[in-house]
Amino acid sequence: xxxxxxxxxxxxxxxxxxxxxxxxxxxxxxxxxxxxxxxxxxxxxxxxxxxxxxxxxxxxxxxxxxxxxxxxxxxxxxxxxxxxxxxxxxxxxxxxxxxxxxxxxxxxxxxxxxxxxxxxxxxxxxxxxx
Numbered sequence: 001x002x003x004x005x006x007x008x009x010x011x012x013x014x015x016x017x018x019x020x021x022x023x024x025x026x027x028x029x030x031x032x033x034x035x036x037x038x039x040x041x042x043x044x045x046x047x048x049x050x051x052x053x054x055x056x057x058x059x060x061x062x063x064x065x066x067x068x069x070x071x072x073x074x075x076x077x078x079x080x081x082x083x084x085x086x087x088x089x090x091x092x093x094x095x096x097x098x099x100x101x102x103x104x105x106x107x108x109x110x111x112x113x114x115x116x117x118x119x120x121x122x123x124x125x126x127x128x129x130x
Contacts, residue, residue, distance in 0.1 A: 052093035066113035
């Protein structure tokens with residue numbers, strides 16, 4: 001009975017945490033609603049971070065942590081963590097990246113992450129190579 005109870009709690013915890021993650025993702029995108037191009041691209045810090053850049057950064061981070069860490073790499077090319085020359089460029093959107101492109105990639109990352117989360121046990125071990 002004890003093992004069964006742990007599985008039920010683990011499944012509940014995983015679903016609860018995944019629900020929170022999904023809500024937070026939607027909230028991040030909701031922050032872009034109603035804002036024009038200037039406002040989503042305007043640098044908000046001395047390093048040039050802007051709102052679209054935060055979405056871009058979240059895409060990269062989530063794809064790595066719920067992809068590579070669990071041996072399930074995101075199937076699209078993304079900047080490497082260890083590319084010193086590109087470090088920090090995930091914190092702003094360039095003039096060549098559209099809002100639609102950045103948001104669509106973020107949603108594809110969600111789907112990939114959700115598949116990983118659903119497929120693995122809540123205590124599945126991962127390896128952080130960086």
